Every structure is written in C-alpha cells, then in structure tokens.
Amino acid sequence: IRLPKTVIPTAYRLDFSTSLENVSFQGIAEIDVEVKEETNFIVIHAQKLNLSNIKISSGKKKWKAKSIKYNEKNQYVILSFNTVLKPETSYTLSMQYSGILSDDMSGYYLSKYGDNDNPSYLATTQFEPTSARKAFPCFDEPEFKATFQLNMTVGAGLTAISNMNVLDIEKIKNSEKKKYIFANSTKMSTYLVAFIVSNFKSISKTNKGIDISVYARPEQIESTEYALEVATKILRFYESTYDIPYPLPKLDLVAIPDFEAGAMENWGLITFRETALLYDEKSPSSINKQYVATVVAHELAHQWFGNLVTMKWWDDLWLNEGFADLGTNAAEPEWGMENHWYYMDVLKAFKTDSSHFTHPIYAEVKDPEEISGIFDDISYSKGSSVIRMIESWLNNINSKQVKRSTSTYSSNYFFNRIHKYLDLYKYSNAETKQLWDALESYDKDGKPLMNVSETMGTFINQGGYPIVMMKNNKDKNTVDLSQERYFINHMELMNDKAPADNSTWIIPYSYLVYSNATGKPELLENKSITLKEDTNIQLPRILERRDENKNVKVFVKGNIDQTGFYRVQYDDEYIQIACEWLKSDLYFMTAIDRAGFLNDISAQLFNGRTENPEIILDCLNFLKNEKSNVVWQSAIDVFKQLLRNFDIHASYGNVKKYVISLIQNIANDIGWEETKNDDNTVHNRSQLRATILGLACAVGEPKLKAQAIEYFEQIKNNTFTKEFSDDILKVIYVTGIYYGNENDFNYIFEQYKKETSVQRKSMLQDSLASVNLPFLQEKLFELSISDEIRQQDTNFLLMRLIRNVGSSAARQCWIFVKDHW
Missing domain, CATH: 2.60.40.1730 (tricorn interacting facor f3 domain)
Known part of the structure; x- marks a missing residue:
C-alpha cells in the first residue's frame, strides 16, 4: 500500500x-x-x-x-x-x-x-x-x-x-x-x-580523497586486508567506467556476525555477512577469495545503480540488481573471470525462469511481503543477463569493432549511454522506460532507430525465455528459425497435450557459420538478425553445392559468445557434425561457445527435444580433451542435473560410471596439487580442481575417493602433512562425511565448534551438509535450529544438504520443516 x-x-x-x-x-x-x-x-x-x-x-x-x-x-x-x-x-x-x-x-x-x-x-x-x-x-x-x-x-x-x-x-x-x-x-x-x-576495529586507506575503511570484530581484523585492497581497486574502476565520481567523503565496509543476506549496499556504509567480506590469507581458498571480490564488486556497483540513481518503486528492482552483477570481472582482471557470468548468472537464471512459477523481471508489487519475494534470481541473474544482451546488441549495431574490456569503455556505445542515464537521474529516481530512452538513438524526426523499448520489453514484461529452433534446409541452402517458450517440463506438457504457450520475443539473434570445405572447420560468417517470427537465414553461396562433395559439412552455431538470453535447439545432424569436429579440433569454437553449445544440447536431452539422445550422450566425449574452466563448469551443471534425474533410479550406477568416464582425464590431469600450467589461470584452475575432485569423489571414482578418505583419516589422526587450500580440504571433509559414520560426523562437528576462522568454519559447516546417513541428517536438522548454528545459517544449511545429497535428504528435510514450522 x-x-x-x-x-x-x-x-x-x-x-x-x-x-x-x-x-x-x-x-x-x-x-x-x-x-x-x-x-x-x-x-x-x-x-x-x-x-x-x-x-x-x-x-x-x-x-x-x-x-x-x-x-x-x-x-x-x-x-x-x-x-x-x-x-x-x-x-x-x-x-x-x-x-x-x-x-x-x-x-x-x-x-x-x-x-x-x-x-x-x-x-x-x-x-x-x-x-x-x-x-x-x-x-x-x-x-x-x-x-x-x-x-x-x-x-x-x-x-x-x-x-x-x-x-x-x-x-x-x-x-x-x-x-x-x-x-x-x-x-x-x-x-x-x-x-x-x-x-569493532578497522583498517583504512585514502584513495583520491576518499577514506576507505573495513570494520570487523576485533579478533577478525587481520582478515580484512584483502577486502580493503579489492574495494580500492573496484572503486577506481567504477569511477572511470561510469565517468561519475563516488560522491561521498568516505566508504565503510563492515562484516556483521549475524546477517541474513549476503551484503547490503547502504550508501557509504556497506554491511556484509562475515564470509562475504573476511578473507584469511592463512587459510587460502580461491573460491572464498572470489566470493569476497564479487560481493564487494556487486555492492560497490550499487553506489551508482541503486544509490545515486534509485528505482522509483520496487517493481523496477532489476535496475538496481541487474547492473550490480556486471562488474565482477573488474575485481581481479588477472584471474580470467571474463566468462564466469555464464555459469554464475545465465545458467542460474535459466533454471529459475524455465518454471511455470517464474515472474517477469518487471513485477508489480504492493505490500512488503510481495516486495521481499522479488529479491531472487530473476531480478539479479536474469536482470544482469538481459543487460549483458542489451550491451552486446547495441554495441554490435553501433560499432562492429567494440568488445567489452577495461580499455574500451570510453568508445563503448552502451556505457556512454549508461553514463548519460546516471548523470541525468543522479540523486533522483528512474523507471525502466527512462533507461530505454537513454539507450535509444533517434533519427531527425524523433523516431527510434533501434526500438530498444519494444525489443527489450519482450524480455522484461513477461516471464520465461525463448528457445530458438534451428533446422537445416539443404535444398534451399538456408536454416529455418522458429521460437517458442522454453519450459523445464516440456515432455510432460507434450504428453498431456497442454495448450501451447503463445509467448513470443523480439530476439537479437546472432550466429556463426562454420564449414570444413578446406579440410578443417573454419568460420565463414558472423551475423546478427532481429528474430520476431518464423524466418530463415541464407547460408553463404559457397555452400550451395556441398551435396556434390559428401565430405563438405556445415554447422551453424547460434548465440555468439552466449550473450543472448535464449536457448538454441539444434537438429541432430548439426549436433553430430559439431561434435565430430570438437573431438578432432576442440578449439574451432571459443571456450564460451563450447560451454553454451554443451548446455544447450544437454537441455535438449533433458527436455525431450532430440530424436536420438545417444548422439548427445556420445557428443559429450569431447570433454575428455577439454581444459577450459567455463566449459567444465557448464558440464558439471549438466552432470549434476543428470545425476539428480536418476538418483532413485535403477540406472543410477550406470549414470555415475558414465560421468566418471568423462571426468577421469581432467581429474587425473589436474590432480590434488598445482603442478603445471594450461589454458586456465591459476585462479581458475584452483576452482576447477576443487569442483572436479568434488564431483569425482561424489560419484565414487575409485582412486580419487580412496585418496580423499585416506587424507581424511590422516587429518583425524593428526598425521596429515599436505598444505592444501581450504577448497581441497573441503573436498576431503565432504568425502569423509559422505562415506563415513557417526564418528566422522562428530569429529567434523567438534572441529566446527572450535574453529575461529570465519571461512574455515563456513567450510566445515558446508561439509556437515553432505552427511548421507538418515539418522545423522536428523541430527543435523536438530543442530540447525540450536544455538550451535547461527540463525542466519539455518536455511543455507538445509538447502545445501538437499543440493549435496539429493532427493532422500529433501524428503527428510520436508518432514522436519513441517514438524517445526
């Protein structure tokens, strides 16, 4: 009201x-x-x-x-x-x-x-x-x-x-x-x-006349140095990017012991959950360090988007949260995080937005309960994904050469218009329409040249997202394009003969045309169109007579660099061609395009959008030669979905063997310790190591599982001598408790109670959430509402248990929740 x-x-x-x-x-x-x-x-x-x-x-x-x-x-x-x-x-x-x-x-x-x-x-x-x-x-x-x-x-x-x-x-x-x-x-x-x-105590530095301080409880003050360092860098970056100075004389960042959210962007006094601001260099963890950097980057972006220019009402929350997720790579450019947004934002938003229970980005809300309900993956992750699509689309229209990098913002059409938007509405409020007006260009008669409002309105004002279906038409040397709304339960809807959803989008559709006419896959065309209704795209004339040479093949990759917020459906022939090439020439596609292609064809597999599922399952064998972090993070997302789908099925054991066969090479290559360089940065490889080893142990890869359990026994016996990061220690603890007994659970819980490091305490808590035995899950449920676990952590602990263990834990958790709330 x-x-x-x-x-x-x-x-x-x-x-x-x-x-x-x-x-x-x-x-x-x-x-x-x-x-x-x-x-x-x-x-x-x-x-x-x-x-x-x-x-x-x-x-x-x-x-x-x-x-x-x-x-x-x-x-x-x-x-x-x-x-x-x-x-x-x-x-x-x-x-x-x-x-x-x-x-x-x-x-x-x-x-x-x-x-x-x-x-x-x-x-x-x-x-x-x-x-x-x-x-x-x-x-x-x-x-x-x-x-x-x-x-x-x-x-x-x-x-x-x-x-x-x-x-x-x-x-x-x-x-x-x-x-x-x-x-x-x-x-x-x-x-x-x-x-x-x-x-609280604090440490400070002054940067261009602004006093920047980080506060924490006295015993944690040594863990504030990294946050101060990264906040100073990010503040400079945003001032340069948006060409508007930070307007206050000071900036405080404060680690709060009891804090329900991740952080809050209060102007000049940003508050954080302790794990989102404190980083202990004595217990190194690339995952924790990245979390601190990305949350600080997010909250500092709010000093412009949300604080300087504020949405007029909460239905435009995405104007605050969508922009705040765009600056993550600014935190640590040398980490090579330029593609992290794909699995951190796009894939997360895809999952939420493929449900019938999603809501539009622009969501009318009236009372406090409704307002709280829109602080979700739609406002945050989908919002930032759509903004990223707008950026790519407008820059592509206005300058074929523009690429986002820290050195080209001044010549970037999108960010020049964002500066205009921020400058025009500073210390005031704005609505979505005013953002569209700022991004638009007009002819001499005042007519819009790009129709930003009409195009992007289709992504903002309705829930869900499109899947663009590509079908090769060899006779006409074209590819037919059509669209429909993507639902996670597509097969169920088809079986029930449910009424069709008539949602349509105006899609900034981009595509790459590859051919092996020279003997290897090479790029022939890089194009973009605006897709409103069923249409076709003409392939290069050089491919018109490819039937005369059976060895000449073509593959069209939709959604260049995955910047569009839509899925692509490929016909089986295209999937087969692309996968053959990936197995022999992995790098004919960029890493981000490989990640997107992998996720799209896997969605087809889960969604019943392929006539031959075996083609897709065989295609994933290209991963045996894959090294890229963004591709593997996309793949692991797929594997987890596959495992969830079969976790109470008789074929579960075979599914685990299939996953093991695909990750075995990368797991053995990356090992438990840093030994060599590859295409990834050390930071990305550290994250990939923890993720791959964690999955390998979870699905029971014999050698790695045995090694993790041996390390866990050494830790318990106080004979462990390795200097592993907390990311790898977590893999060991999780494996120990997942395959362990009550003594193992009690050991980790006692370590949790004694631990004083915020990030290591969080790691031990996460490990507890991998307990597999039902009676120990019940014990964890009771602990989650006791004084031993902070109130802020209860929901996270239960959600992690469901995510880590699967449907059996979900059933146990639901019984517990009904009994206690």
Missing part, C-alpha cells in the same frame, strides 16, 4: 540513543516536509515503534497531533492536526520514538558474537526493502528521497558509524556516554540509511 504524495520529506534530523544493555533505542525525529496539496493529515510509516510528542511546526507556530491512528497491517500511522497544511509553506514534523532492538536481522537489530558464556553485542541495521520504518518514523518508499543528518549516543567503550563522516564527538555530562554527530547526507532513500553501534 503506497503513501499519498500530498506531503513529501526533504530532510531528516535523527537523534538516536542506543542501549545494548537494555536491548533498546530511543530518539527524536525532525522531518522537514514539502506540502503538495492542502491537507490536515500526514501518513507516515512506523512499525513496532512507540511514538509520542508529535507536532507539526511552521516558523514559530506549532500544532500537536489531535489524533494518531495506527494501521498495523499497512505499517503506517495517520497523524491528524487542527490546521490545514498548505503548499509553498515550510513545515517540520517532529516526534519522539522508541523501540526494542529486534532479533530477526531486520530493522535496527542486535547481533551477538564471541564466547556463548561471555558474548559481545553490537546493534546494526538492515532496512532494505521496508524496514527503516522499524527504526524511526519515515516515508519508507524509495521515491521519497531526502537528506539525513544523524546523531548517535552510545555507551562506554562503543563507537558509532553511519552513512556519512563524523563531524564531532561530544561527551555527555555526568556520563560515560558519547554522542557522535555525523555530516548531513546527500539525497537518498530511507532503505539506504544505516548505522552501527559496536566495539
């Missing part, structure tokens, strides 16, 4: 006093408001707050509220006055408020850490999307931007930080308390306000 726009805020002055001992807070709010229409009442958000001494003033005149009506369902209060508030008159709404620090990790809440017998506490905030109203009375909608000046009174030994820099610290008379006075903020939305009261 939206607030009326008769009265809007322009400035807040908030004077907080927080008591960790009493788990409470109180304050005084002064809100300068602008009256748009005559009224005698104001509607303002407040939830679980006690309000008193409510007044409206103009100059020397003051009026007390004559009535206060709370609407708990809609989380607002209606304040009526004995005067008519008039436009073009300055008013200040003031009141006192108080509340209890919550225990649900939203609003203004209490977090605990340290020894259970002698814990330490802090008070922190999480306001997105609709919880600022739990901390202070406010107009809690993103469109109501205002400035915020905060004062924070705290107890002895504690400090306060907020969005802005500290101007002064006043001592409270006859008390050990102190009042922190913060500078006035830029205009921002209420959900971006943040403040923390703690005894």
